[in-house]
Amino acid sequence: MEILVWGGAAVxxxxxxxxxxxxxxxxxxxxxxxxxxxxxxxxQKVVPLNLGALLLSAIGLMMVVVGLLLG
Incomplete structure (x- = not known):
């Protein structure tokens, strides 16, 4: 699960x-x-990029939490 935590941190x-x-x-x-x-x-050009970056960051944090819960 360490890979999931470090991968999530990178994401x-x-x-x-x-x-x-x-x-x-x-x-x-x-x-x-x-x-x-x-x-x-x-x-208006920046808003979709901003939302995508926010989603990417949230997914990374979810990966870290899942890795910690499973490890």
Whole structure:
């Protein structure tokens, strides 16, 4: 079960990296001084990526919990 815990930790870190990347992308878009429509379009592109990264992180945490419960 140790593999499940370490694998889950790796998946969770990958999801966290995705979340940080989304935050940086939105911050750069806000600082660029884009117009309202352009900023809205950029945010709409980031939302699915943000949700995917959040899901990946949650799955990783579930893997860690299952590994700890079974081990």
């Amino acid at each position: 969770s870190v990958a999801g966290l990296a995705g979340l940080i990347w989304c935050i940086l992308r939105v911050t750069r878009a806000k600082r660029a001084g884009l117009g309202d429509d352009a900023l809205r379009a950029e945010l």
